[in-house]
Every structure is written in structure tokens, then in C-alpha cells.
Amino acid sequence: DAGVIQSPRHEVTEMGQEVTLRCKPISGHDYLFWYRQTMMRGLELLIYFNNNVPIDDSGMPEDRFSAKMPNASFSTLKIQPSEPRDSAVYFCASSLARTSGNTIYFGEGSWLTVV
Amino acid sequence: AQSVTQLGSHVSVSEGALVLLRCNYSSSVPPYLFWYVQYPNQGLQLLLKYTSAATLVKGINGFEAEFKKSETSFHLTKPSAHMSDAAEYFCAVSGYGGSQGNLIFGKGTKLSVKP
Numbered sequence: 135d136a137g138v139i140q141s142p143r144h145e146v147t148e149m150g151q152e153v154t155l156r157c158k159p160i161s162g163h164d165y166l167f168w169y170r171q172t173m174m175r176g177l178e179l180l181i182y183f184n185n186n187v188p189i190d191d192s193g194m195p196e197d198r199f200s201a202k203m204p205n206a207s208f209s210t211l212k213i214q215p216s217e218p219r220d221s222a223v224y225f226c227a228s229s230l231a232r233t234s235g236n237t238i239y240f241g242e243g244s245w246l247t248v249v
Numbered sequence: 250a251q252s253v254t255q256l257g258s259h260v261s262v263s264e265g266a267l268v269l270l271r272c273n274y275s276s277s278v279p280p281y282l283f284w285y286v287q288y289p290n291q292g293l294q295l296l297l298k299y300t301s302a303a304t305l306v307k308g309i310n311g312f313e314a315e316f317k318k319s320e321t322s323f324h325l326t327k328p329s330a331h332m333s334d335a336a337e338y339f340c341a342v343s344g345y346g347g348s349q350g351n352l353i354f355g356k357g358t359k360l361s362v363k364p
Contacts, residue, residue: 240292
């Protein structure tokens with residue numbers, strides 16, 4: 135199995151620019167998660183989808199952030215306009231829920247730097 | 250609501266010594282509990298999980314954890330540390346007693362192993 139695939143792995147952008155992070159979940163998984171990791175705040179759940187439908191977006195920091203899941207094999211997290219405080223590692227993860235344990239599988243992360 | 254507290258943001262042990270990483274949880278329903286490991290510049294990888302079966306759970310790389318309901322704890326141990334164990338370890342609880350897909354993570358404990 136290929137695992138959760140994220141792109142880009144690294145992105146450096148200027149403040150004010152639009153950033154789009156992409157994710158391909160594990161085939162057959164019905165939950166998809168976007169997490170953000172920073173030194174100050176640790177791992178934060180931003181949003182998660184079930185069967186392509188957003189279930190909980192209460193972790194999305196502000197209107198500059200948006201996430202979509204147009205089909206079962208693709209999701210995007212967009213930041214527009216980006217700010218230096220958005221610099222973080224963004225993880226996409228997926229799981230097959232309704233099975234014992236709900237193990238979540240993480241991608242390698244997208245390392246975002248906004249200058 | 251569920252929450253996780255990891256005691257000690259940084260633990261240092263000598264190679265060959267016992268590893269003990271502490272995790273306490275709060276949950277209003279029977280929890281599912283997880284330990285994940287994050288090696289530098291990588292995503293999170295599942296070490297082990299508790300899903301209401303055996304209270305002593307064995308995971309990969311010689312790690313194990315014991316679920317103690319009376320103490321609301323799920324501490325991670327390894328009898329003999331290896332240099333390759335140096336990483337950050339995250340305890341997590343499944344929201345809503347496992348019926349939903351999301352995980353709530355602790356702040357993480359960084360493990361250093363001295364030669």
C-alpha cells in the first residue's frame with residue numbers, strides 16, 4: 135500500500151500568496167484529517183471529512199483557511215492569503231473507521247514556511 | 250470531552266535503560282488509546298493501541314503500554330532503550346469512545362537516548 139501521499143513536501147512562499155497543500159488518502163479509507171504541527175501548539179486537528187463530507191472544521195483557525203475533498207482520493211488545504219504565523223508542518227491522515235481502534239495513518243507532512 | 254496529558258516534554262535515558270513515558274487521559278466514555286512515534290522530519294507512525302481488549306498492549310520495536318482504568322493512565326515502556334528509539338512520542342485518545350474517527354493528541358514527549 136502506498137500510504138497517505140502529500141504534496142508538496144516543502145514549500146517556501148511569501149506573505150500574501152496563496153498556498154495549496156494536496157493529499158491522497160489510502161485507498162478505501164473513509165475518513166480524512168488535516169492536522170497542523172507547531173512547536174508552540176503541538177498537533178492540532180484542523181478539519182476532518184467522512185465520505186468526502188466535512189464533519190468538523192472547528193479547528194480551522196480563520197477564514198483564510200479552507201479545505202475541500204472533491205472525491206474519495208483527493209483533498210486540498212488552501213491558505214489565502216498566507217501569513218508568517220501559518221508556518222508549520224501540515225499533516226494529512228486517513229483511516230477506515232467503524233473498525234476496532236480507528237487507527238489513523240499519517241502522511242509525511244508538508245513543511246510550509248511563509249516569509 | 251476527551252483529553253490527554255503527557256507528563257514531561259523531554260525524557261533522557263541511557264542506552265540499555267528502561268524507557269517510561271507517561272500518559273494520562275480523560276474520557277467520559279470508554280476510550281481507545283494510542284501511542285504514536287515521530288522520527289525527525291517524518292510523519293507519525295502507530296506504535297500500539299488499546300481498544301478494550303487486553304489491558305497490556307504490545308507494539309512494535311519492543312514497546313508496550315498498560316491501560317489502568319483506576320489511574321486513567323496509559324504509560325509507554327520499553328525495558329532497554331536503543332539509540333534508534335530517539336524520537337518524539339505522542340499519546341492520543343479516540344474521540345467519542347472510538348465511535349468517531351478523530352484522535353486527540355497530547356503535547357508529545359521527546360525521548361533522547363545517551364550512549
